[in-house]
Amino acid sequence: MTRRGHLPYQLLTFVIFAVSWEVYARVRGGLLIPTFTETVGASVKLLGSAELWQALYASNQALVLGFALAVGVGVPLGIVLGRFRTLERFADVYLNILLVTPMAAIIPLLGMSVGYGLAARVILVAIFAIVMVVVNSRAGVRQVDPSLIEMARSFGANERRIWTRVLLPGALPAIMTGIRLGIGRAVTGMVLVELLMVSTALGGLMLEYRGLLKAPQLYATIVIILAEALLLISVARWGERKLTGRSVR
Template identity: 45%
Template sequence: MKKRILLDWGLRLAVFIVAVGLWEFFVSTSQNFLLPRFTDVASGLFRLLFFEARFWEALYISNQALILGFAISVVLGIPLGLLAGRFRWMDRVLNPYVGALLTMPVAPLIPIVIIALGLGIAARVFIVVLFAFVFITVNTRAGVRGVEASLIEMAKSFGASEGQIWRRIVIPGAMPAIFAGMRIGLGRAVTGMVMVELILVASGLGRLLLEFSGRMQSDLVFATVLAVIIEALALLAGMQALEKRITRWAPDISIG
């Protein structure tokens, strides 16, 4: 077990070193003076984390919309996905709206949302919900539909109530797909958080990115993006750890 963990981290480190080497090589051979070296980006990230109080203020502002929007997406998306997966009439009702949200680009809706809700946190939260909600719903529905019908029929034959079927079969069986949808939704929520702040609502991390871009401080632009990526990876890792803890019963069919 310990050897496998060391091997995994060794491979990750090797990929990271290769990526950094390619980055440095491309910058050294490029004529684009605005493209920073990785060492400059790392230095900029260090400055942001330890010497730039505005970064933490911006991170707090952005995370307000991220946390609220993602929480609302989970609270709405999981129950609707469960109902759509279990009851066909609910699936028929939700299907056109879910399909529209899946296929329609969210970015053109941002100006409409700003007109309707203003420039405050409500608009930013709503955009995050639009980005994340539908993926949580769709994956939850797929998880419920993936539960073996024979298990439900067997439970009914032994006199199980609908509530017991939900608690013992449907929800546990759909849990891996629910967490997959939450991970996708979280990634989309981060995208929505940054996009709305860049396009219309100049606040939080988006405001910092616009400010650094206007000053031609490309090292700080890349450093801010890197900070967002690191935060997103940390959140996803935490969710994956929670998934492993809750779904310990799920069989691991992966190899290697």
């Protein structure tokens, strides 16, 4: 079934979710849970305010720089680890540490080492995203059929040609999947560092609205962050489809 074929089901699911939210908020919500219509109205008002756009700009500075760092380091690192198993033995333990370590525990260490400015936010976003990028890039290289490499060698291909003609094209789908998954992790890191490390930008807005008991504005800010994350993931999915020529769910 094509993605267009999924659209009616997605719309139906959204309608059920919106109606359920509206009914529950009116019956049991009270002051702390706004209705769906109140949240939509607050979202529209926020999108027309300079305060939100200033917060989005500040947050996305860390998001763009941190994610670019994660991709710029993670993709080459993952490819190299997938190609050379000896290097992987040294790096694997550190990847496992990043996978199991609660990222909130890293925030005080970053604050003590690099301060509480943009650099710390960029580093945390990169740490959040880089694991997905490295792991998927490594898996992409590993899943290349070894017989293709041997066949390329039999035709006289050197290491550079094996990389450019066999390994990288074969690993590209997995690399793009890692980038797509890394975007979601990067958005999570962006918000978490602003909530727990420094009350600024979108995280600062959320803390302000929570302190003033402005539930519609708080929920609206969360909805806008989710909408941005979904938009970025959709762009990454589109790029993956164009580069790899395959359907992406």
